[in-house]
Each structure stands twice: as structure tokens, then as C-alpha cells.
Amino acid sequence: MTEPTLAHWKEMYGALWRTRLFEGHVQRLAAGGEIPGFPHLSTGQEAVAVGVCTQLEREDVLFTSHRGHGHVLAKGSDMQATFAEILGRQSGLCGGRGGSMHLVDAANGVLGATGVVAGNLALAAGAAWAAQAQGKKNISVVFFGDGATGAGAFHETLNLAALWRLPVLFVCENNGVAEFTSREEHSNVKHVSSFAAPYGIATKTIDGNDLPTVWAAAGEAIEALRRGAGPYLLECMTFRMAGHYVGDSQQYRSKEELAEIRERCPIERLKRHLIERGVKAEELDAIGELSKNDVHKAVERARAAPHPDPATVMDYVYLSPALAAIPG
Numbered sequence: 001m002t003e004p005t006l007a008h009w010k011e012m013y014g015a016l017w018r019t020r021l022f023e024g025h026v027q028r029l030a031a032g033g034e035i036p037g038f039p040h041l042s043t044g045q046e047a048v049a050v051g052v053c054t055q056l057e058r059e060d061v062l063f064t065s066h067r068g069h070g071h072v073l074a075k076g077s078d079m080q081a082t083f084a085e086i087l088g089r090q091s092g093l094c095g096g097r098g099g100s101m102h103l104v105d106a107a108n109g110v111l112g113a114t115g116v117v118a119g120n121l122a123l124a125a126g127a128a129w130a131a132q133a134q135g136k137k138n139i140s141v142v143f144f145g146d147g148a149t150g151a152g153a154f155h156e157t158l159n160l161a162a163l164w165r166l167p168v169l170f171v172c173e174n175n176g177v178a179e180f181t182s183r184e185e186h187s188n189v190k191h192v193s194s195f196a197a198p199y200g201i202a203t204k205t206i207d208g209n210d211l212p213t214v215w216a217a218a219g220e221a222i223e224a225l226r227r228g229a230g231p232y233l234l235e236c237m238t239f240r241m242a243g244h245y246v247g248d249s250q251q252y253r254s255k256e257e258l259a260e261i262r263e264r265c266p267i268e269r270l271k272r273h274l275i276e277r278g279v280k281a282e283e284l285d286a287i288g289e290l291s292k293n294d295v296h297k298a299v300e301r302a303r304a305a306p307h308p309d310p311a312t313v314m315d316y317v318y319l320s321p322a323l324a325a326i327p328g
Contacts (some may be wrong), residue, residue: 005105009274010287012050012211016267017291019046019070022079023242025299026069026086026100030246034303036084038069038227039100044209044241047266048173049074051214052141052234059138061127063120067173068113071143079103079295083302091305097316110136118144118151121170125157127224128168128231139167139225146174147306149192162199166228169221170201172233173208175240196233208236209266226237233254239264 004012023041030039042049045067053074056062064071072082077093085092086100093105101115109129114120122144131138148154149172172192189195194246196203202224206217212235221232239261250258271284 006274006277006279007275009270010279010284012054012215012289013056013270013274013284014287015050015074016046016211016270016296018079019049019073019286020267021247021292021295022073022298023069025083025295027242027246029087029299029303035100037099037101039069039086039246040244041242041246042067042070042173042240044174044261044265045175045238046070047211047214047270048143048171048208048236048238051211052143052169052171052218055215055219056109056141057138058109059136061111061113061124061125061131061138061140063127063140063142064103064113065117065144065148066113067145068103069100070141072103072105072110072113075105075108075110077103077108077110078303079299081105082306084191087302087305088307089302089305090299090308091302095316096203096308118148118153120144121148121153121157124168124170125161125166128161128166129164131162132166137226139169139222141169141171143171144171146172146192146291147196148172149189150186155195158196158201158233160198162201163230165228167225167228168231169218169225170196170231170233171218172235173238174178174235175238191235192234193233201233202229202233203233203235205235205237208238209269211266211270228318241265262310 023043026039027041029035049070053071062071073079081091081093085094085096085098085103088096088099090096093103098104100112103113104110119143120142124140128140175190190204193205204217207213217234220233222256224232241261274284275281300306
């Protein structure tokens with residue numbers, strides 16, 4: 001694992017900003033009624049997505065959850081097409097049919113987001129098993145929240161992944177809140193990494209809001225997976241600045257708690273890290289402005305794109321035979 005150059009760190013700083021600003025636009029458009037449904041934002045958790053996904057190869061496959069915008073962008077999906085999908089436009093990743101919680105970009109290895117808690121874990125293990133069976137070298141990565149560990153699918157998947165030594169990286173974004181309930185209220189297990197021990201799965205719990213820490217830990221895990229060491233569980237302790245969904249008033253949190261969370265912003269932390277390494281604050285501000293312009297252009301082009309033609313509503317529903325050929 002090669003230490004990133006200063007230029008690479010600057011690129012990742014821009015990636016953090018693009019995700020933050022992307023979701024800021026999503027929040028604004030959803031509040032204005034332009035986005036259907038209830039988007040779920042990862043504001044404050046950007047370092048996990050960037051630290052993990054920037055180390056993946058295009059052939060590696062990714063599964064994410066209802067809070068997956070950042071993962072999809074960090075894996076390399078086109079920002080304008082991602083915006084268009086969330087807005088329900090024809091030029092979206094899935095032709096405007098999936099929306100915020102069902103982003104798919106198969107050509108780029110993004111095999112799906114899901115609104116079903118823990119619903120992506122077994123799919124990721126299945127993709128890893130397929131790669132293993134076919135003798136391929138790509139790995140499978142799945143992101144989930146700490147609330148998913150209460151589902152049986154989580155434990156069933158860990159068991160099979162360990163038993164078959166599957167090349168799958170389990171990334172838990174432990175933001176301490178399962179929807180509206182704190183971890184202390186729904187589990188006696190403080191760290192999700194503890195669940196890996198009975199299955200003999202390698203694991204590490206880290207500060208998920210410090211990008212250099214995430215990058216190093218993810219790189220270590222990915223290297224082990226590529227060597228055939230079996231599954232790995234990376235628990236990233238992080239914070240969700242926004243509510244569970246756009247419109248959540250967060251009455252279950254105190255003002256003091258929210259203020260403390262904002263103090264741990266991953267963007268500000270990386271900015272301090274880069275300044276300590278000699279990068280000028282003005283240069284970092286310029287990167288932020290460039291990211292702002294890129295995101296603004298992408299969202300405006302996506303908003304200008306047409307909606308899918310209603311006459312195509314049945315397209316992609318049935319592969320074969322045609323709907324008219326089905327008896328009855």
C-alpha cells in the first residue's frame with residue numbers, strides 16, 4: 001500500500017467537498033418538492049466513502065444502503081447522471097426509475113443501493129462468492145449502518161463469508177443512531193466489530209471522520225482481501241450531521257450534541273491535516289470553490305433533462321417474453 005501523494009490528498013479533499021455539496025443540493029431540492037420520496041443524507045460521514053472507495057478498482061463491486069450517495073460518487077459514478085436519477089430524469093443512472101435509494105451503475109461496479117436494512121449484505125457475499133468461483137480477483141464491498149446488525153441477515157452473512165473465506169469487505173458506518181434510536185437503546189454491544197469475533201473474521205474499529213485513518217485502515221483490509229485472507233469487517237465510528245431523512249427534525253438529539261458533531265467535521269479535519277503538511281489555506285479554499293462549481297453545473301444540467309416518457313413505463317420490467325406474449 002503506497003502512501004498517497006500530496007496531490008492525491010488534495011483530490012480526496014475535493015471529493016469530500018463534492019459529496020457534501022451534492023447532498024446539500026439534494027436536501028434543498030427535496031425540501032422544494034423536486035425530488036420524490038425521502039432522500040437520506042450522509043452529511044458528516046463523507047470520509048468513510050472517500051477513504052474506502054478511492055482505493056477500489058473499477059472491477060470491484062459495491063453494494064450500499066439507503067444512505068449511499070457518497071459511496072456511489074466516490075466509486076466514480078457520473079455526478080450529473082446520479083443527480084438525474086435522484087430527480088427522476090431519463091438521463092439518470094437507471095433512467096430515472098430507481099431514485100435516491102436504488103442507485104445502480106453496473107458498468108462502474110455499483111451493483112445497487114437498497115432501502116431494506118441489511119438487505120445488501122447477502123447480495124455482497126453472493127457477488128464475492130461468484131468472483132471466487134470464477135477465479136476472478138475483484139472484491140466485493142458492502143456499506144451498512146449499525147442498525148443492520150440487529151437483523152438475522154447480518155449474522156447469517158458473516159457466518160457464510162467466514163466459512164467460505166469470501167473476498168468481501170464489510171464496512172459499518174457506525175453513526176450511533178439507528179433511524180431515531182441511539183445504539184445504547186437498542187444494543188448492549190458497543191462496537192459492531194465485536195460481532196466478528198465468533199466467526200473468526202479480521203476486524204478493526206477506527207475513527208471514521210479522519211480521512212487518513214480511514215484510508216490507511218481500508219487499504220490494509222483491501223490488501224488482505226486481495227491476498228485471499230478471507231472477509232474483513234471495518235467499523236468506522238462516525239456522525240450523521242443531518243437527520244435520518246430530509247425533513248427529520250432530530251428532536252431525539254440535543255443542540256449540544258449536534259454542535260459537538262459539527263466540531264468533528266471530516267472536511268475541516270482534513271483541511272487542518274493538509275495545512276500542517278504545508279498546503280496553503282487559500283489553495284484548499286480554491287478546491288472547495290471548484291467543487292462547488294462542478295456540483296452546481298451537474299445539478300442544473302440534471303434538472304434540465306427530460307422525465308422518462310410515460311409510454312415506456314413497462315420497459316425493463318420484463319426481460320422476455322414480451323408482456324403481450326404472457327398467457328392471460
